[in-house]
Amino acid sequence: MTPEEWTAVRLSLLIAVTATAASLPFGIAIAWLLARGRFLGKGLLDTVVHLPLILPPVVTGYLLLLLFGRRGPIGEFLNNAFGIVLAFRWTGAALACAVMGFPLMVRAIRLSIEAVDTRLESAAGTLGAHPLWVFATITLPLCLPGVIAGAILCFAKSMGEFGATITFVSNIPGETQTLPSAIYTLTQVPGGDAGALRLTLVSVVISMSALLGSELLARRIGARRVAT
Numbered sequence: 001m002t003p004e005e006w007t008a009v010r011l012s013l014l015i016a017v018t019a020t021a022a023s024l025p026f027g028i029a030i031a032w033l034l035a036r037g038r039f040l041g042k043g044l045l046d047t048v049v050h051l052p053l054i055l056p057p058v059v060t061g062y063l064l065l066l067l068f069g070r071r072g073p074i075g076e077f078l079n080n081a082f083g084i085v086l087a088f089r090w091t092g093a094a095l096a097c098a099v100m101g102f103p104l105m106v107r108a109i110r111l112s113i114e115a116v117d118t119r120l121e122s123a124a125g126t127l128g129a130h131p132l133w134v135f136a137t138i139t140l141p142l143c144l145p146g147v148i149a150g151a152i153l154c155f156a157k158s159m160g161e162f163g164a165t166i167t168f169v170s171n172i173p174g175e176t177q178t179l180p181s182a183i184y185t186l187t188q189v190p191g192g193d194a195g196a197l198r199l200t201l202v203s204v205v206i207s208m209s210a211l212l213g214s215e216l217l218a219r220r221i222g223a224r225r226v227a228t
Contacts, residue, residue, distance in 0.1 A: 001198055007174055008182035009202055015090060015178060016158035019098035020105075020151050027102060027150060031109035032135065050103045057100065057163025064096055064168045092169040093176050097161045101154030108153055112146020113139060152214035156207050179203050 001009075033039075034046055052060050068075040069087045078084040086092035116139055124134045140147070162180035169176040171185060183199045186192030 001202075002195065004173060005182065005195055005199055008177050008179055008199065011090060011174070011177065012159055012179040012203075013206070015094045015097055016155050018091075018094040019101060019158045020155045022094065023098040023102050023105060023154060024147075024151055027105040027109055027154070028140075028147065031106045031113055031150075032139070034106070035110045035113040049106050052100050052164075053103045057161070058167050060099060061096060061164035061167025064092075064099065064164065068092065068095065068168075086169075088169050088172065088176060090169070090176055093165050093178060094158075096164040096168045097158035098154070100161050100164050101157035104153040104157055105150035108150035109143065109146050112143035112149070115146075116142045148214050148217055152210050155210055159203060159207055159210075 030045070030049060034042065034049070065087060066072050068078070070076065070079060070085065075086060078086070084091075086095055120138055120142075121134050124138055125131070129137075159178075160180060161178070162184065165176070165178060166181055166184075171177050171181040177185070179199055179202070183196045183203075186196035186199070
């Protein structure tokens with residue numbers, strides 16, 4: 001593999017890990033709200049969370065550009081107040097990947113939380129446990145396989161994200177050129193088929209390794225839970 005191809009691989013891993021780690025706390029919180037909460041606007045929140053699944057990725061990327069671009073309301077504020085620029089930066093690519101993978105993460109975690117027996121949570125509450133303590137010691141450990149599955153789904157989606165990323169942060173080698181962008185670029189130049197094939201194989205290996213790793217980890221957690 002060429003140095004440019006290795007750079008695309010490392011950048012994709014950095015962006016995918018950052019997107020997953022940054023969105024995981026929010027994913028757990030939103031999933032809990034949708035699974036256990038009873039409040040006005042719950043349906044609207046559910047719709048907004050899952051909107052990236054049905055919108056064309058290019059539309060999502062364009063909306064991110066309008067909001068987080070240098071002249072966007074949020075992007076201009078971040079730039080003036082904190083010197084943070086997301087458009088055409090790898091951090092912007094991480095944001096786009098997080099947005100696209102967030103619905104998959106939330107759905108997996110929500111289903112896992114809904115499968116937890118609420119009687120266990122109620123019993124802890126009647127004994128005087130704080131709701132946050134109940135969540136941390138009962139709900140979260142029981143839904144941990146779902147959390148892992150959601151994180152892996154977000155990671156895999158981030159590794160394969162193309163439309164929203166290229167629209168929001170373009171395709172800049174060494175800065176925002178991820179694996180899908182690099183593969184697309186190589187397919188457009190003469191003699192680039194070999195490089196595109198190499199990166200395709202690398203992408204498949206990384207995704208399969210992540211899925212297999214999550215499956216093994218979930219099984220180990222399940223076996224440990226049965227043993228206890």
